[in-house]
Amino acid sequence: MKYKKIDEKDIQFLISALGEDRVFVGGNINEDFSHDELASVKRMPDALIEVKTTDEVSKVMKYAFDNNIPVTPRGQGTGLVGGAVSLHGGIMMNMSKMNKILELDEENLTLTVEPGVLLMEISKYVESHDLFYPPDPGEKSATIAGNINTNAGGMRAVKYGVTRDYVRGLEVVLPNGEVLEIGGKIVKNSSGYSLKDLIVGSEGTLGIVTKAILRLIPLPKKTISLLVPFNSLEEAIETVPKVIKSKSTPTAVEYMVRDTILSAEEFLGKPFPDKSSDAYLLLSFDGNSKEDIEKAYESVAEICLESGALDVYISETQERHEAIWSARGAFLEAIKASTTEMDECDVVVPRNKIAEFVKYSNELQKEFDIRIKSFGHAGDGNLHIYVLRDELSQEAWEKKLGDVFDRMYGRARELNGQVSGEHGIGIAKMEYLKQSFSDEHLNILRGIKTTFDPKGVLNPGKVIV
Amino acid sequence: MKYKKIDEKDIQFLISALGEDRVFVGGNINEDFSHDELASVKRMPDALIEVKTTDEVSKVMKYAFDNNIPVTPRGQGTGLVGGAVSLHGGIMMNMSKMNKILELDEENLTLTVEPGVLLMEISKYVESHDLFYPPDPGEKSATIAGNINTNAGGMRAVKYGVTRDYVRGLEVVLPNGEVLEIGGKIVKNSSGYSLKDLIVGSEGTLGIVTKAILRLIPLPKKTISLLVPFNSLEEAIETVPKVIKSKSTPTAVEYMVRDTILSAEEFLGKPFPDKSSDAYLLLSFDGNSKEDIEKAYESVAEICLESGALDVYISETQERHEAIWSARGAFLEAIKASTTEMDECDVVVPRNKIAEFVKYSNELQKEFDIRIKSFGHAGDGNLHIYVLRDELSQEAWEKKLGDVFDRMYGRARELNGQVSGEHGIGIAKMEYLKQSFSDEHLNILRGIKTTFDPKGVLNPGKVIV
Numbered sequence: 022m023k024y025k026k027i028d029e030k031d032i033q034f035l036i037s038a039l040g041e042d043r044v045f046v047g048g049n050i051n052e053d054f055s056h057d058e059l060a061s062v063k064r065m066p067d068a069l070i071e072v073k074t075t076d077e078v079s080k081v082m083k084y085a086f087d088n089n090i091p092v093t094p095r096g097q098g099t100g101l102v103g104g105a106v107s108l109h110g111g112i113m114m115n116m117s118k119m120n121k122i123l124e125l126d127e128e129n130l131t132l133t134v135e136p137g138v139l140l141m142e143i144s145k146y147v148e149s150h151d152l153f154y155p156p157d158p159g160e161k162s163a164t165i166a167g168n169i170n171t172n173a174g175g176m177r178a179v180k181y182g183v184t185r186d187y188v189r190g191l192e193v194v195l196p197n198g199e200v201l202e203i204g205g206k207i208v209k210n211s212s213g214y215s216l217k218d219l220i221v222g223s224e225g226t227l228g229i230v231t232k233a234i235l236r237l238i239p240l241p242k243k244t245i246s247l248l249v250p251f252n253s254l255e256e257a258i259e260t261v262p263k264v265i266k267s268k269s270t271p272t273a274v275e276y277m278v279r280d281t282i283l284s285a286e287e288f289l290g291k292p293f294p295d296k297s298s299d300a301y302l303l304l305s306f307d308g309n310s311k312e313d314i315e316k317a318y319e320s321v322a323e324i325c326l327e328s329g330a331l332d333v334y335i336s337e338t339q340e341r342h343e344a345i346w347s348a349r350g351a352f353l354e355a356i357k358a359s360t361t362e363m364d365e366c367d368v369v370v371p372r373n374k375i376a377e378f379v380k381y382s383n384e385l386q387k388e389f390d391i392r393i394k395s396f397g398h399a400g401d402g403n404l405h406i407y408v409l410r411d412e413l414s415q416e417a418w419e420k421k422l423g424d425v426f427d428r429m430y431g432r433a434r435e436l437n438g439q440v441s442g443e444h445g446i447g448i449a450k451m452e453y454l455k456q457s458f459s460d461e462h463l464n465i466l467r468g469i470k471t472t473f474d475p476k477g478v479l480n481p482g483k484v485i486v
Numbered sequence: 487m488k489y490k491k492i493d494e495k496d497i498q499f500l501i502s503a504l505g506e507d508r509v510f511v512g513g514n515i516n517e518d519f520s521h522d523e524l525a526s527v528k529r530m531p532d533a534l535i536e537v538k539t540t541d542e543v544s545k546v547m548k549y550a551f552d553n554n555i556p557v558t559p560r561g562q563g564t565g566l567v568g569g570a571v572s573l574h575g576g577i578m579m580n581m582s583k584m585n586k587i588l589e590l591d592e593e594n595l596t597l598t599v600e601p602g603v604l605l606m607e608i609s610k611y612v613e614s615h616d617l618f619y620p621p622d623p624g625e626k627s628a629t630i631a632g633n634i635n636t637n638a639g640g641m642r643a644v645k646y647g648v649t650r651d652y653v654r655g656l657e658v659v660l661p662n663g664e665v666l667e668i669g670g671k672i673v674k675n676s677s678g679y680s681l682k683d684l685i686v687g688s689e690g691t692l693g694i695v696t697k698a699i700l701r702l703i704p705l706p707k708k709t710i711s712l713l714v715p716f717n718s719l720e721e722a723i724e725t726v727p728k729v730i731k732s733k734s735t736p737t738a739v740e741y742m743v744r745d746t747i748l749s750a751e752e753f754l755g756k757p758f759p760d761k762s763s764d765a766y767l768l769l770s771f772d773g774n775s776k777e778d779i780e781k782a783y784e785s786v787a788e789i790c791l792e793s794g795a796l797d798v799y800i801s802e803t804q805e806r807h808e809a810i811w812s813a814r815g816a817f818l819e820a821i822k823a824s825t826t827e828m829d830e831c832d833v834v835v836p837r838n839k840i841a842e843f844v845k846y847s848n849e850l851q852k853e854f855d856i857r858i859k860s861f862g863h864a865g866d867g868n869l870h871i872y873v874l875r876d877e878l879s880q881e882a883w884e885k886k887l888g889d890v891f892d893r894m895y896g897r898a899r900e901l902n903g904q905v906s907g908e909h910g911i912g913i914a915k916m917e918y919l920k921q922s923f924s925d926e927h928l929n930i931l932r933g934i935k936t937t938f939d940p941k942g943v944l945n946p947g948k949v950i951v
Contacts, residue, residue: 128727128838151733174674183674185683186651199926206836208866209639209648209907211687213919213931213949218650218683222676239733262593268616268704313778371671373593401673442674454678461664465937466678472933484678 024109024478025089027067035070035112038080043071053098054113055106058160061364062103062448066093066113073118075192075200075231082229082479083198085112091481094225096137096164100171101365102447104224108482116166119231122146129206131189132235136166143235153240155181157273158443159350166230172222174443176273176349179400180307183443185221192232193220196474206234219469224445225480227473241307244272245314246336246345249325250298254278254383257300258376260328261399264304265372267324269317274400275303275349276379281356281396285348288355293348294341298331302399303349305342352396353405360392362410364422364449368433369442372402381432382406391421403442430456446484454485489574489943490554492532500535500577503545508536518563519578520571523625526829527568527913531558531578538583540657540665540696547694547944548663550577556946559690561602561629565636566830567912569689573947581631584696587611594671596654597700601631608700618705620646622738623908624815631695637687639908641738641814644865645772648908650686655699658685661692661939671699684934689910690945692938706772709737710779711801711810714790715763719743719848722765723841725793726864729769730837732789734782739865740768740814741844746821746861750813753820758813759806763796767864768814770807817861818870825857827875829887829914833898834907837867846897847871856886868907895921911949919950 025031035044046068055065072078085092091111098105107113120137125147132147132154141161147154158168158175167173169191174183190204193216204210204217220228251257257276264274282296295301304321308314322333336342357363370378379395382404386393392409408425410418430440430453440446440453455463466485470477490496500509511533520530537543550557556576563570572578585602590612597612597619606626612619623633623640632638634656639648655669658681669675669682685693716722722741729739747761760766769786773779787798801807822828835843844860847869851858857874873890875883895905895918905911905918920928931950935942 126836126838127731129836130730172674172676172680174676178674182647182651185680186647195926195930197926199924201924201927201930203927205902205904207834207902207904207907208837209637209643209834209863209868210904211637211639211832211906211908211910212904212922213687213911214692214934215637215650215683215687216927216930218680218686221683222678222680227679239735265595266592270704308778309781310775310778313773313775316774367676369672369674371591371594372673373591398674403674437670437672439670439672439675439677441676442672443676445676446678457677459664459666461660461662462666462668462681465660465666465681468937469679469934472930472937 024091024111027090027111031088031090032068034084035068035081039070039072039077045069054095057098057100057103057105059101059103059364059449061362062106064106064108064110066107067110069113069115071115071118075194078114078194078229078231079198079200081112081114082194082196086197086476086478089476089478091478093480094229096167097139097162099160099163099167100447101367101444102449104445104447104483106448108448114229117164125150126206130237131206132237134165134233134235136230136233137164139164140168147237148240151240152237154187154235154237156184156187159353161350165233169221169230169233170224171443171445174398174401174403176275176398178398179274180270180272185218187236188217188221188233189236190234191217191220191230193228194231195228196476196479201228204234222445224447224484226470226484227479242309243311243314244305244307244342245318246342247304247318247322248295248334248336248345249302249304250295250331251300251302251329252298252331254300255376255380256329257302258379258399260302260325261375262373263324263328264321267320269321271321271400272305272307275396276399277301277303277349277352277396281352281394282348284355284359285351288358289348289351291344291348294345295334303345356394356407360409360411362418363407365444366404366406366426366429367441367444368430368438369403370433370436370438372400374436374438375399375402375404378404378432378436382429385425385428389421389425391425426453448483451484489556489576492555492576496553496555497533499549500533500546504535504537504542510534519560522563522565522568522570524566524568524829524914526827527571529571529573529575531572532575534578534580536580536583540659543579543659543694543696544663544665546577546579547659547661551662551941551943554941554943556943558945559694561632562604562627564625564628564632565912566832566909567914569910569912569948571913573913579694582629590615591671595702596671597702599630599698599700601695601698602629604629605633612702613705616705617702619652619700619702621649621652624818626815630698634686634695634698635689636908636910639863639866639868641740641863643863644739645735645737650683652701653682653686653698654701656682656685656695657697658693659696661941661944666693669699687910689912689949691935691949692944707774708776708779709770709772709807710783711807712769712783712787713760713799713801713810714767714769715760715796716765716767716794717763717796719765720841720845721794722767723844723864725767725790726840727838728789728793729786732785734786736786736865737770737772740861741864742766742768742814742817742861746817746859747813749820749824750816753823754813754816756809759810760799768810821859821872825874825876827883828872830909831869831871831891831894832906832909833895833903834868835898835901835903837865839901839903840864840867840869843869843897843901847894850890850893854886854890856890891918913948916949
């Protein structure tokens with residue numbers, strides 16, 4: 022696919038559409054916009070623009086389509102697979118100034134937002150109205166459109182599901198600039214193929230989300246956390262299928278190991294309640310009455326103790342609860358700060374295969390003599406496994422990372438897992454997506470991309486080519 | 487699109503693939519297979535086959551694709567929009583003998599089933615294991631694949647969501663005969679465009695579901711129903727947004743009027759607990775403890791009484807609970823039995839617009855001098871409104887039905903509703919789908935159909951052409 026290189030005429034069009042102060046070129050573009058959080062793929066856009074209205078998005082997109090210029094939409098750049106990097110240059114569309122909460126509808130339990138609203142703003146806003154937006158990825162400074170585009174899951178997926186389950190309607194600008202209204206404030210929908218569900222998880226390759234109608238639920242009145250120490254990670258993780266089988270429904274089940282906790286303590290400068298053991302499960306339970314939650318967690322505490330837990334620490338106060346979960350939220354940053362560069366494997370496997378997968382990745386650590394750190398959503402089978410470069414040369418790093426990833430993704434396929442649980446494919450995981458699907462499956466993905474974007478101008482080089 | 491007419495050679499192929507006893511032609515095909523539950527669209531298939539394995543489905547589909555013969559998959563024929571009618575003749579593929587429950591996985595909380603398993607079989611099976619498959623459409627003798635293909639919602643969507651939310655993985659035979667495995671026993675997935683969510687709700691036009699992995703949750707230990715009489719339907723329905731706003735979460739909120747109840751009593755030959763009032767709300771609440779449920783329903787009962795309810799009858803026993811809900815489940819059949827022919831409007835509108843929509847359809851009853859009956863899911867905005875033919879001539883019926891539907895679907899669009907909440911588009915609602923979407927939207931639907939089915943051989947003439 023040959024794209025037109027941006028020239029002075031294009032810049033003038035952008036300035037005429039948005040004003041001079043929202044168009045950046047050359048040295049005026051901050052280096053941050055050349056990469057996302059993982060930073061292993063870098064490319065500067067030729068022009069960076071800030072959009073403020075759907076109409077602006079539509080106008081620029083139509084121009085780019087007509088002139089064959091690639092456009093890369095971008096939120097806060099917190100992605101981990103290069104999805105918001107302008108791989109082919111062209112225009113980068115910064116959506117983060119479209120950041121208004123438009124409407125809370127308490128009769129329909131919906132929240133209508135612009136794409137650039139941050140996850141932390143949404144939770145704060147709705148919780149102040151006694152309402153709840155359950156998806157809870159670790160990165161609270163991500164935009165809602167970023168979450169929609171990766172179908173982010175987060176910690177509460179065990180009980181509440183993922184972002185997809187909380188999107189009722191979308192406004193989307195198509196690659197040719199047309200504006201589509203999909204779904205709405207409706208609870209059910211069986212009116213043609215679900216474009217809403219195609220856009221969710223499409224990583225900005227099918228359309229640009231300019232508005233979202235989110236589903237809210239009543240805020241649970243009470244939350245309790247259990248921090249459960251074990252002698253070994255395997256013992257900890259092997260307990261999870263027993264918890265699931267017991268028919269109590271935790272809100273979240275995370276696992277963590279001591280050295281990740283130590284990194285997080287150092288990173289945050291705050292002590293973690295306990296770090297005497299090698300491995301921990303962190304569970305939370307929510308509900309409307311203390312009694313109901315107690316019933317659920319007491320049976321789970323018993324299962325943990327029967328499975329080798331050394332103790333069960335209960336955090337009933339909001340303060341202790343937040344101390345633990347903020348440490349959990351900082352794991353990624355903490356691990357990142359401990360090395361020179363890293364890459365991540367975000368596979369999802371059936372819940373009863375997590376122990377096997379974590380054990381396997383620990384073995385790789387020894388076999389390849391490279392640091393591998395992991396933490397993750399034990400309750401939903403979604404692992405976050407980080408391979409650390411430390412002092413390896415560029416060449417040695419690329420070789421080792423490639424070898425280790427080949428083995429990990431291969432193992433995930435054998436366990437009937439999928440390439441990405443919630444971080445998406447972007448650029449970084451395209452090869453593994455290809456390996457995990459049949460040609461037929463890949464051709465259908467390509468056909469869908471072509472249906473939405475016949476000229477391939479929207480976020481090219483991501484997910485599928 | 488020109489299709490090949492089935493000839494003796496094709497019949498011989500089918501017999502060689504399936505055996506003589508599973509291939510029916512001409513007069514050997516039961517008339518039932520010419521229509522679905524609504525019966526306003528009729529066409530006999532040229533050949534009816536019973537399939538028993540994915541391999542058979544794949545083999546026949548490949549043959550049909552290569553030879554340009556249309557194939558219509560069919561479950562129990564309980565649809566209401568002609569989705570399982572072989573509009574262009576060809577092969578009808580009866581999936582109902584692929585009806586085995588394959589695996590209950592208690593560690594991953596999944597149930598793997600063949601497409602022809604009935605909804606009532608699933609609930610019975612999983613509940614005997616203390617597990618719960620929440621989707622609960624009125625028609626319990628529908629197949630699970632039928633439910634998946636319409637993204638059926640049912641009564642418990644208020645609290646638990648719709649079929650889409652409970653499908654984790656699918657095995658699908660594509661129009662060219664290739665077999666696709668999508669998703670799996672996984673809780674999260676962000677690995678390319680979600681084909682799983684495209685197949686859900688695609689009414690058998692993109693692929694044939696041959697296996698499904700369903701998500702289960704723990705069975706709530708207790709359920710309580712409230713039957714709440716009101717002086718008028720409007721008063722009843724106007725109470726619903728107040729209930730939603732109150733942040734209690736009922737499992738279901740249905741509305742009904744006296745003459746529908748009387749029809750159901752007559753149809754079932756069983757008395758309904760109360761029929762002294764003109765209109766009723768029927769609510770249910772579930773949970774794990776009596777106390778928690780009580781807290782929720784007490785506040786709702788109060789809201790109802792403040793909004794004009796004449797009383798609140800509480801059904802705590804399983805027996806009374808079932809008596810009421812089985813009456814509710816029989817409404818469609820009861821209304822159908824009361825007239826010569828009928829057609830249905832299954833729109834979904836925002837929950838706070840239901841009262842307005844029901845009022846509007848009642849006015850149409852008078853304006854057009856035609857009987858219109860409705861009941862439906864007040865809690866999720868999905869109405870089921872039936873226009874009854876009674877003694878009208880064919881010509882007068884078609885004219886009136888067309889006029890009434892034009893008005894209803896027009897009003898639904900004005901209220902930001904969608905054409906179908908859960909029964910789908912099939913043949914009967916294609917025109918209204920067209921009116922409700924932009925050309926751009928329709929073109930994308932067409933592009934998706936072509937991507938999956940370039941020759942248009944799978945269930946042609948449905949959803950979108």
